[in-house]
Amino acid sequence: MSHQPIRRADYLPPDFGIDRVELEFDLEPARTLVRARLAIRRIGASDAALVLDGEDMELLGLALDGNALAADRYRLEPTRLTIPGVPDAFELVIDGAIAPAANTALEGLYISSSVFCTQCEPEGFRRITWFLDRPDVLSVFRTTIRAERARFPILLSNGNLAAARDLGDGRHEAVWDDPFPKPSYLFALVAGDLAVVEDRFTTRSGRDVALKILVEHGKEGRAGYAMDSLKRSMRWDEETYGLEYDLDVFHIVAVSDFNMGAMENKSLNVFNDRFILADPATATDLDYANVEGVVAHEYFHNWTGNRITCRDWFQLSLKEGLTVYRDQEFTADERSRAVKRIQDVRVLRARQFPEDGGPLAHPIRPDSYLEINNFYTATVYEKGAEVIRMLEALLDRDGFRRGMDLYVARHDGEAATCDQFVAAMADANGRDLSHFLRWYGQAGTPRLTLEQSHDAATGTYALTVSQRTPPTPGQPDKLPLHLPVHMGLIGRDGAEIPLRLEGENAPQGTSRVLELTEASQTWRFVGVEAPPVLSINRGFAAPVVVESSESEDDLALRMRADADPFSRWEAAQSFATRLLLAGIAAAAEGRPPPPTDAFVAALAAAFDAVEGDPAFAAELLALPGELYLAEQVAVIDVEAIHAARKALRAAVAQGLVDRLRHVRTGPPRPFAPDAASAGHRALANMALGYLSTIDGPAAAMAQYRAADNMTDRFSALAILSELDVPERTAALADFHDRHAGDALVLNKWLGLQAGSSLPDTLATVRALLDHPAFSYGNPNKIYALVGGFAGNALRFHAADGSGYAFMVDQILRLDPQNPQVASRLLKAFGRWRRFDADRQALMRDAMERIAATPGLSPDCREIVGLSLA
Ligand code: PHE
Numbered sequence: 001m002s003h004q005p006i007r008r009a010d011y012l013p014p015d016f017g018i019d020r021v022e023l024e025f026d027l028e029p030a031r032t033l034v035r036a037r038l039a040i041r042r043i044g045a046s047d048a049a050l051v052l053d054g055e056d057m058e059l060l061g062l063a064l065d066g067n068a069l070a071a072d073r074y075r076l077e078p079t080r081l082t083i084p085g086v087p088d089a090f091e092l093v094i095d096g097a098i099a100p101a102a103n104t105a106l107e108g109l110y111i112s113s114s115v116f117c118t119q120c121e122p123e124g125f126r127r128i129t130w131f132l133d134r135p136d137v138l139s140v141f142r143t144t145i146r147a148e149r150a151r152f153p154i155l156l157s158n159g160n161l162a163a164a165r166d167l168g169d170g171r172h173e174a175v176w177d178d179p180f181p182k183p184s185y186l187f188a189l190v191a192g193d194l195a196v197v198e199d200r201f202t203t204r205s206g207r208d209v210a211l212k213i214l215v216e217h218g219k220e221g222r223a224g225y226a227m228d229s230l231k232r233s234m235r236w237d238e239e240t241y242g243l244e245y246d247l248d249v250f251h252i253v254a255v256s257d258f259n260m261g262a263m264e265n266k267s268l269n270v271f272n273d274r275f276i277l278a279d280p281a282t283a284t285d286l287d288y289a290n291v292e293g294v295v296a297h298e299y300f301h302n303w304t305g306n307r308i309t310c311r312d313w314f315q316l317s318l319k320e321g322l323t324v325y326r327d328q329e330f331t332a333d334e335r336s337r338a339v340k341r342i343q344d345v346r347v348l349r350a351r352q353f354p355e356d357g358g359p360l361a362h363p364i365r366p367d368s369y370l371e372i373n374n375f376y377t378a379t380v381y382e383k384g385a386e387v388i389r390m391l392e393a394l395l396d397r398d399g400f401r402r403g404m405d406l407y408v409a410r411h412d413g414e415a416a417t418c419d420q421f422v423a424a425m426a427d428a429n430g431r432d433l434s435h436f437l438r439w440y441g442q443a444g445t446p447r448l449t450l451e452q453s454h455d456a457a458t459g460t461y462a463l464t465v466s467q468r469t470p471p472t473p474g475q476p477d478k479l480p481l482h483l484p485v486h487m488g489l490i491g492r493d494g495a496e497i498p499l500r501l502e503g504e505n506a507p508q509g510t511s512r513v514l515e516l517t518e519a520s521q522t523w524r525f526v527g528v529e530a531p532p533v534l535s536i537n538r539g540f541a542a543p544v545v546v547e548s549s550e551s552e553d554d555l556a557l558r559m560r561a562d563a564d565p566f567s568r569w570e571a572a573q574s575f576a577t578r579l580l581l582a583g584i585a586a587a588a589e590g591r592p593p594p595p596t597d598a599f600v601a602a603l604a605a606a607f608d609a610v611e612g613d614p615a616f617a618a619e620l621l622a623l624p625g626e627l628y629l630a631e632q633v634a635v636i637d638v639e640a641i642h643a644a645r646k647a648l649r650a651a652v653a654q655g656l657v658d659r660l661r662h663v664r665t666g667p668p669r670p671f672a673p674d675a676a677s678a679g680h681r682a683l684a685n686m687a688l689g690y691l692s693t694i695d696g697p698a699a700a701m702a703q704y705r706a707a708d709n710m711t712d713r714f715s716a717l718a719i720l721s722e723l724d725v726p727e728r729t730a731a732l733a734d735f736h737d738r739h740a741g742d743a744l745v746l747n748k749w750l751g752l753q754a755g756s757s758l759p760d761t762l763a764t765v766r767a768l769l770d771h772p773a774f775s776y777g778n779p780n781k782i783y784a785l786v787g788g789f790a791g792n793a794l795r796f797h798a799a800d801g802s803g804y805a806f807m808v809d810q811i812l813r814l815d816p817q818n819p820q821v822a823s824r825l826l827k828a829f830g831r832w833r834r835f836d837a838d839r840q841a842l843m844r845d846a847m848e849r850i851a852a853t854p855g856l857s858p859d860c861r862e863i864v865g866l867s868l869a
């Protein structure tokens with residue numbers, strides 16, 4: 001296999017362009033024939049041979065300008081086809097055969113529940129035909145699909161339907177034309193027997209677009225929210241960025257076997273069905289929000305990804321960071337901006353910060369890879385989105401929009417780079433952003449430290465901010481970054497102080513974005529009568545850790561009075577984290593936990609101050625998670641972390657008991673999936689969880705039985721699943737029977753049991769491997785059960801190594817059939833150096849067992865190599 005490291009610095013433009021691609025598919029599950037007719041043109045050196053990528057296919061014939069090529073005119077190797085001595089412009093016809101039914105890696109053309117579908121990003125097209133399978137080769141595609149009509153009545157590809165006809169022998173044919181040049185990774189084909197849910201959308205310039213969502217028969221009723229989300233996304237992109245849809249039809253196909261979340265193929269998005277299907281009885285509020293967010297994300301790719309694509313895969317964040325930022329903003333506009341920001345920061349801290357601080361750390365624009373599939377990471381996606389968000393903070397909203405407009409105007413129809421994106425932002429605003437570009441090349445989470453002083457005589461407050469980024473693999477020395485310091489000052493009375501820097505004539509508001517570019521910088525504010533309380537990194541404007549020794553009084557003040565809602569939540573998290581870290585140390589040493597009264601009182605006051613915003617209140621009450629806490633300690637002690645968190649939960653429940661009970665009073669509300677209704681449920685279920693630490697399982701069991709929607713039922717079940725009581729067994733059994741046959745719901749059931757802190761969890765997980773609800777062929781099920789266990793810090797890191805041994809068995813079993821899924825699971829071992837010596841040894845042994853396995857995929861080889869390095 002061609003698995004040498006690929007380096008960004010080695011980029012060379014292609015020697016050939018492929019202007020036009022005509023594909024013909026004769027679909028049969030066991031053996032599908034593919035003919036590709038390619039119009040190829042030389043753009044590089046006159047003596048360059050044509051080298052096409054291709055894997056796992058059978059070559060049946062090759063013809064150049066109509067003449068069959070004899071075997072001595074080309075060289076066929078496992079991953080490429082080389083044809084020397086080709087003319088400057090020619091037509092190449094390639095006949096090949098592939099085996100979709102045997103495709104378990106779910107890359108290329110495969111079959112999911114009797115439906116043919118494709119996944120080509122990043123390098124799947126080379127499993128369909130031989131091609132220049134790289135994103136900077138843009139071609140116009142025409143696709144002809146032939147298949148048996150009875151089994152495959154629906155035949156889809158990118159673009160518009162050009163022709164359809166019956167072939168007489170029980171087979172039929174459809175021809176699709178996509179007028180927009182695109183890279184091969186955006187190609188898609190779907191064929192099968194699916195139900196179609198239809199709607200329409202009229203773009204602001206008057207184009208009438210047919211919207212079609214295709215789902216399994218019988219699931220039509222679960223596609224309504226996805227359709228509604230699609231229409232709102234289309235409108236939002238017009239209103240926010242002036243970007244309209246550009247074809248007459250937009251398809252979304254939901255399939256049940258899919259490695260990732262969804263894929264933005266031009267006009268033919270293919271989705272993991274868990275991000276399409278939602279109804280009150282089967283989907284939680286989180287599922288609804290995910291459907292909305294992923295539908296929007298894939299739709300937004302039509303401009304940021306498809307019309308403007310990436311030059312090479314090192315530029316992946318060009319489309320992914322930007323598109324995540326866009327879907328985050330969409331959700332913020334459609335729901336609650338503060339709550340969305342809190343949720344995104346939680347995910348960033350739980351997933352990206354650990355990645356950025358460990359052996360798999362890489363810049364948002366990586367420098368090298370063995371297997372690009374390994375780089376669809378929280379860093380490229382979520383940190384990438386944070387980098388875009390910083391540009392918005394530095395250039396402000398209007399400036400950012402000007403930059404987007406220029407980026408689109410300059411690069412529409414091209415394969416672009418991150419440098420070009422930042423250049424458009426800079427040029428549209430007359431700014432020099434060369435220093436900012438360091439964010440693209442430097443890995444690691446910067447740490448800010450603060451120094452403050454107040455001079456009562458002159459009314460001057462001085463703030464010094466210093467930055468330092470810890471070393472990451474391959475980058476021992478870090479440079480200072482250019483970042484926004486979004487701050488405000490609060491008086492002891494809780495009022496915001498007008499901000500006037502020394503030298504300014506008048507204050508400029510009460511919330512400002514300062515620009516940090518040096519290792520250390522000082523700002524002096526005048527007109528500050530008394531020592532203020534600093535509110536810094538408002539809205540989490542920069543993806544950094546602020547090391548602060550703020551007093552408990554200041555934290556309490558900001559929890560209730562900070563004008564920035566994100567910072568109110570952040571103050572509560574900081575206060576809780578401080579207590580939890582003390583509690584973790586105490587638990588590890590067998591000492592009693594620290595007193596919690598001050599925190600509980602502050603939380604009560606903060607809670608009272610947000611009356612009327614239940615979604616925000618629920619976030620305020622959610623204590624920092626175990627993953628986040630693990631990042632804050634020198635040596636991770638999973639038992640102590642779990643115990644400390646449990647103890648603080650109990651203290652909060654006791655301290656806020658009246659408020660929590662009050663939350664649970666009031667008449668029942670009819671179910672609606674909107675954000676406001678979801679907020680009420682979030683708070684009510686948060687309260688139920690706390691109260692169960694006092695009252696036991698009765699209320700949760702009652703809610704489980706009476707619930708009229710999945711959020712309330714599943715929240716109750718999740719609470720019960722953490723309690724070692726008979727009700728737990730009864731509810732889990734009932735839930736299974738209620739939803740037997742519904743794979744998506746049963747995945748929740750698998751995941752809950754895999755994530756349980758109860759001591760027999762591993763035995764349960766082992767038993768569930770044989771349950772009919774589980775299957776190694778379906779990524780969602782693997783992620784739910786095996787991935788759910790890997791995310792269960794307490795049980796995965798069991799001191800006897802049983803969790804590690806189990807995961808190794810699972811990874812080795814999966815690797816030959818689906819290396820992408822196996823290597824994702826393998827990342828669970830990445831933070832091994834953060835544990836005690838015994839666990840380190842166990843985890844290292846586990847990874848060495850994987851490394852020593854013959855025939856290991858490049859995907860897993862890369863992760864294990866980086867992890868052990
Ligand atoms: N490009 C997809 C997205 O983020 C993700 C994806 C990558 C899907 C690779 C499949 C394979 O929207």
Ligand code: ZN
Binds near residue numbers: 297319320323
């Ligand atoms: Zn994406």
